[in-house]
Amino acid sequence: MDSKERIAAALKVATDTKVFEMGQGILPKVPEVFQQLFPGRKAVIIADINTWPACGEAVYALMTGAGIPTEKYIIDKEEFHAEWRYIEMADKILDGDMAAAKRIEDDPDYTETPAEKCFREASDAYPIAVSVGAGVINDICKLTSHHHRQGYLCVATAASVDGFSSFGASITYQNAKQTFECPAPTGIIADVDVLVAAPRWMVASGYADLAAKVPAGAEWMIADLMGTEPIIPAAWDVLYPNLHKYLGNPEGIAALDPQAVADIFEGLTMSGFAMQAARSSRPASCCEHLFSHILDMTHHRFHGKLQSHGIQVAVGTLTMCAVFDEFFRFDLSKLDPDACAAAWPTIDQEQMRAIEIFRTFPAPKLGYTEITKKYNDARTVREQVAKVKEVWPAFKQKLQAQLWSFEKMRKCFGIVGAPTDPSDIGVTRHMLHDMFERVQLMRWRFNVLDLAKRGRFYDELVNAVFLPGHAWDINEEQPFK
């Protein structure tokens, strides 16, 4: 299958997205696609001070030139994360109240309106959002369009994240990074000439967000084996058979070769389609993303700057590749299911542990809530351990076929210009080590650390990553540059 055939096949399993156009010089298709998807509707372009000159202005000219009533709103911030404030700002933009939107954007005393109160009655009077940007602007447009019970058009400005086509928006609300369920864009347009012209770190960031699917896919395979979240073939097949191919030309990314950048954007979009098919981010995200979520929730900055999603996920991805390198050294066929079940903590003990670990965290109840959802009783744990013991040598081989080693991943990240060490984003190896307990507990999904907890080798596994001569040798902290 070539790219066009793969995209056509993927659109069949994508439940929300009707049109996905990618190619060099295709920006002039924007008005035609808009009119096809939203006949007779007005538009509002939502951009920021970087994406407006990059392509928003051109889209505005094309839309108005085609006779489509179009307004614009340019977020006047050098940097911003996907926080609830911007959802409420965008809600006002779609309501048609630009002044109120601006007040929310700049309000020093801003307080969050409860999420459930942000929904509107559907109306043809609202303009359709045309998001011109990368991950954050797209997520904002996605959720505000859902609040208005309508679709939107995404014009991508960088191959930087997989959120363009995903079901759900990842937003910080009540101090916690949360995924709000909402439909993916109705249409996506990616002009490869625009993607190639984006700042170089953005495609490195997208490469890393796509590479995150290497360990995330392995963790989904584990959850499937454990019976907690079975693999959904329609979601798996849209992304995973081609994942290694999409990632296979880091030199092309470094050279900003249009085909290599297009491959990354296609892979990222397929990942979003997989999430649409699964109605969940399970196909695209596991522990490697949680390191990034912790950094977001603790407002981590390096040299005074927020670090982008993919750049943070790069460090999580390297870390999880290192975890799997160590994981494969354990012989799980030697596990003792009875002993594992006998040693298994009660739900009360797990809840207490979660409360203790999250006591000083901005979302102190998060671990408690999530472990309560994912707790399995001792009898189930016995069955889970027996299952992995039974299939071990063969299952290990399947996981190894999915995984890349830490060294291979780090080499590719070095080539594309993604982080190769936690110090690159202002994180020490000690900090990374201390994040593990929160990572294990902070999302209800089954992960490789949960398996290690059941098999009673969690501490040994995590500590191995930081041993002398191993991936993040704790005595070899790298200086911040």
Ligand SMILES: [Zn+2]
């Ligand atoms: Zn991601």
